[in-house]
Amino acid sequence: MADSVTSDDQKFCLKEVLDTFRLCLSENKEVYLEHYVAGWRGLVRFLNTLGSVFGFISKDAVSKIQILVSLLKGEDGSHYSTIQSMVKYELENQLVDLTKSGAHPTSGCRTLLRLHRALRWLELFLDSLRTSTEDSKTSVLCSVAYNESLAKFHSWVVRKAAGMAFCLLPGRQDFFDIMNVGTPEQVVAMLGEAVPLISEVYQITEDLYAQHNILDLP
Numbered sequence: 001m002a003d004s005v006t007s008d009d010q011k012f013c014l015k016e017v018l019d020t021f022r023l024c025l026s027e028n029k030e031v032y033l034e035h036y037v038a039g040w041r042g043l044v045r046f047l048n049t050l051g052s053v054f055g056f057i058s059k060d061a062v063s064k065i066q067i068l069v070s071l072l073k074g075e076d077g078s079h080y081s082t083i084q085s086m087v088k089y090e091l092e093n094q095l096v097d098l099t100k101s102g103a104h105p106t107s108g109c110r111t112l113l114r115l116h117r118a119l120r121w122l123e124l125f126l127d128s129l130r131t132s133t134e135d136s137k138t139s140v141l142c143s144v145a146y147n148e149s150l151a152k153f154h155s156w157v158v159r160k161a162a163g164m165a166f167c168l169l170p171g172r173q174d175f176f177d178i179m180n181v182g183t184p185e186q187v188v189a190m191l192g193e194a195v196p197l198i199s200e201v202y203q204i205t206e207d208l209y210a211q212h213n214i215l216d217l218p
């Protein structure tokens with residue numbers, strides 16, 4: 001795992017994450033799993049720079065990323081090149097627990113669904129950062145985005161822990177500095193590019209899952 005160690009040591013840069021999400025979409029709007037996962041790796045790197053209070057979130061994201069990487073690198077990896085091919089392959093071969101957790105608790109479809117729901121949080125959070133003002137509080141922006149998206153899928157305990165962690169987020173300026181993009185104006189401009197891109201990847205995945213009726217996988 002030397003690769004992941006090296007990449008986790010690199011300094012976070014929002015532009016790199018943006019570029020990775022840009023690579024996600026194929027010409028016919030399929031989503032490449034490899035780049036999707038790489039995008040998440042970049043985000044986790046950012047989270048890790050925020051300190052150990054976010055460790056429980058980062059740990060969960062990493063374990064989901066690892067499940068997807070194993071599938072991608074496994075014997076049946078060729079079926080996992082895009083989210084579309086993964087859904088088709090797993091559903092056609094009964095590799096997904098559809099109603100309750102059973103033989104396939106870590107299917108690609110259910111694992112990716114968790115990250116997909118978190119992507120909606122990210123879209124909302126980044127958009128609110130983009131339109132925020134100097135006196136906006138990142139903790140408030142973050143929890144508003146969370147309550148509108150991910151929170152409804154989480155237990156009371158997870159919601160409480162997340163809420164406490166949000167209070168420890170750095171302020172807006174420090175947050176912008178960690179993004180490593182440049183001046184606040186440059187950060188806002190980059191967010192203006194990032195949000196529609198993330199939103200498109202989210203929507204394509206959402207439509208695909210809705211079409212197959214797998215938005216509620218256990």
Ligand SMILES: CCCCCCCCCCCCC/C=C/[C@@H](O)[C@H](COP(=O)(O)O)NC(=O)CCCCCCCCCCCCCCC
Pocket residue numbers: 014043044046047056057060061114115117118121142146150154158162169179218
């Ligand atoms: C910047 C602040 C970061 C705040 C992150 C907001 C999301 C809060 C999520 C709280 C998750 C707590 C951990 C546990 C989750 C699981 O219970 C739950 C369900 O999984 P299960 O069905 O397998 O049990 N898992 C999930 O919902 C997946 C959560 C994945 C969260 C990934 C968050 C990555 C955050 C990256 C931040 C990047 C900010 C970038 C700004 C430029």
